[in-house]
Amino acid sequence: MPPKRKLIHTARPRGDNAVAAICAVVRRIPEGWVATYGQVAAMAGLPGGARLVGHVLQDLSPATDIPWHRVVNANGGVSYSPSRHGGDALQRRLLEKEGVEFDDKDRFNLERFRWPE
DNA sequence: GTTATGACTTCAC
């Protein structure tokens, strides 16, 4: 057994560890439900890591089995950005296919579709 | 090392 490491004063996993934690959480989101970036971050043990969640999702392979489209922002809507190259529109389409209803402001009832855990 | 940017959030106005 290697000598004990000098110091690990962080209870918050970083790096690959964080990526794995985030993926594990997102994978648990049931079909027809959604979770916010902040919610996913908190569940992964990364309070305040909402932006990190976004970066992780952007790095995912296009053929990933992770339901990335069920991760939305705190306004109850899809986060639109030019850097997504249309992936944002795809996200909305996938959500609608799973039963999430958008209003004319491109938002849905977060209280109703938010993953309860 | 610093600065700028981004699939974010929250609070003040």
Place this chain on the structure above:
DNA sequence: CGTGAAGCCATAA
């Protein structure tokens, strides 16, 4: 209900 500022963390230049 919209806007702006500050906080947050990783990445790119």
